[in-house]
Amino acid sequence: MSGAEQLSAALSAMENEIVWDAEAAYAAAVELERQADALGDETLVVRARLCRICMEMRTGDLEGAARQLDDIHDWAVAHDDSNLQARTHLTWANIRRLSGDLAQCLEHSLSAVELLDESATPYMQVTHRTRLADALGLNGAIDAARARYRQAEELARELHQWELLTMLLNNWAYTEYSSGDFSRAQQVARRLQEHATTHGPELDPAALDTIGVIQIENGEYAEAVQTMRLCIARHAAGYSDDADDLAEYHLTLARAQRGLGAFDEAQAGLDASQALCVERKLHQVLVRVYQEQAELHAARGEYAEAFRMHKIFTDASDGLQSRQAEVQAQTRLALFERAEAREDAELFREQARRDPLTGLPNRRYIDEELPGLIATDPELTVAIVDLDHFKQINDRLSHDVGDQVLVQTARILESRLTAAAPDGFVARLGGEEFLLVLPRTSDAVAAVQLDDIRKAVSTYGWQEITGGLPVTASIGVAGMHDVRTRSQAAVLSVADRNLYTAKRAGRNRVVSG
Structure with missing residues (x-):
């Protein structure tokens, strides 16, 4: 066997086996790349370089790995190497997942499967489909994820890929857990344990972490x-x-220790997890560390610290969601128009235009729909609704109570607006602000309808939710005659100005231009 053939075989082994010791594999990949350079074989150089990049990612250098992938991908495209393209997309998907960009993770995961052909190895056939199922689950498409897991499981059994089946069942169980379906998660976890007993080897750390988090949800803290x-x-x-696994393991252990009341040990675990998150820029895990830290403070009775940390968690979570939301709608639409039925693509597009808490249309929907109404309807009325003293509800009661108030307010606004202006819509602008859009509604009629809506909010039976703390709303209104230019920015500016006037005048009132 020639030197090039031996090197190709060594690369194939690295490309098609689960690597547990990423640091050792990184050193091996560096040596294989050196040998490929010495041979002057461009294909082997690129393959070795991608192996090294994968190990850099696995050891936590996400930015360094990301900077090098484009050149690998461009080479693979130029040389029509579909296998290398597929591997590159899978590496991109992992980097995007670790950095919190779930929409891009899904896009690359789908490309990694689409590029598989008859030359793809059994390892690639199973692994790439499993990672696509993972990405679908992370993006909330749990039914689509289950279908992909089933396909990958059938293929793994057909190809006798028992080690990959362990990985697949672990990922599936964790996806079910993450979706909140703990019964399904437990069922898949039992299949995982049965498979390990039948086919071996011993369960790896990732599988044990999955079992651990499911035990926590069942209250089995000592176990x-x-x-x-x-x-x-x-x-x-x-x-x-x-790169994120050890941070995840420390976080799970801390949660279990909190459940047992071992607060000092739980704090040490959280500190270790947070240090890894900061070092490796693990934004998604770090958000959950903040959340668990708030829970730990509360368990200790440190309520001021718990509130402060919950605020940090909320801000970090909102920031992570906003980064993801920028590309989510267009990415999902493009993906599922290409790979799934058009009805699935439309479903994902609709989800991206909805606020996940209230179910109302969100700012993206407003930006799509409102400009056309402004341009064509001379009797359009737009109103911004802002809940009065909403911060007091969050501060004095909790953010959970605040969320309940927002959900119920959305229901009131939607039901009242449907009765008053069936062609209109209610949307959530953000925080405690909502937008009411009333097509073909004169000023006089709009004033009456909006005041009725204001009264409906203030007179609702909030006792069960807020314990007697009142909930009222101020409303700023804008009609087409109030603006000099027919633009969304101008209309919202007038409505916002009138809202500010309503606030200064004592709140719980409607102010129009």
Whole structure:
């Protein structure tokens, strides 16, 4: 066997096996790249370079790995190497997942499957489909994820890829857990344990972490602590998974220890997880660390610190969602028009135009629909509704109560507006602000209808939700005659100005131009 053939075989082994020790594999990939350079074989150089980049990502250098991928992909496209293109997209998907860009993770995961052909190895056939199922689950498409997991499971069994089946069942169980379906999660986790008993080898740290989080949801805190200690011990003994895994393991152990009341040990675990998140820029995990830190403060009775940390968690969570939302609608639409039925694509597009808390249309929907109404309807009325003293509800009661108030307010606004202006719509602008759009509604009629809506908010039976704390709304109104230019910015500016006037005048009132 020639040197090039030996090198190609070594690269194939690295490309088609689950790598547990990423640092050792990184050193091996560097050496393989050096040998490929010495041989002057461009194809082997590119393959070795991608292996090295994958290991850089696995050891936490996401930015360094990302900077190098474009050149690999361009080479693969220029040389019509579909396997290398597929591997590049899968690496991109992992980087996007770790950095919190779930929409791009889904896009690259789909490309990684679309590029598979008859030359793809059994490892690629199973792994790429599993990662697509993972990405679908992360983006909330749980039914589509289950279908992909089933396909990948059938293929793994057909190809006798038992180690990959362990990975697949672990990911599936965790996806079910993340979706909140703990019964399905437990069922898949049991299949995972049965498979490990039948086919071996011992469960890896990632699988143990999955079992641990499911045990926590079942209140089995002592069992979860034992599971997670074994998980971290196996990781230290040579298992080295993705860049975010050890941070996840410490976070899960901390949650189990909090459940047992071992608060000092839980704090140490959270500190370790947070340090890894900061070092490796693991935005998604860090958001959940903040959330758990708030829970731990509350469990200790440190309510001021719990509130402060919950605010940090909320801000971090909102920031993460806003980064994802920029590309989510267009990406999902493009993906599912190409790979799934058009009805699925439209479903994802609609989801991207909806506020996840209230179910109302969001700012993206407003930007799509409002300009056309402004341009064509001389009797259009637009109103901004803002809940009065909403911060007091969050501060004195909780953010959960605040969310309940927002959801109920959305229901009141939607039902009242449907009766008053069936062709109109209610949308959530953000926070405690809502937008009411009333087509073909004169000023006089709009004034009466909007005041009725204001009264409906203030007279609703809030006792059950707020315990007697009142909920009222101020409303700023704008009609087409109030603006010099027919633009969305001008109309919203007038409505916002009138809202400010309503606030200064004592709140719980409607002010028009």
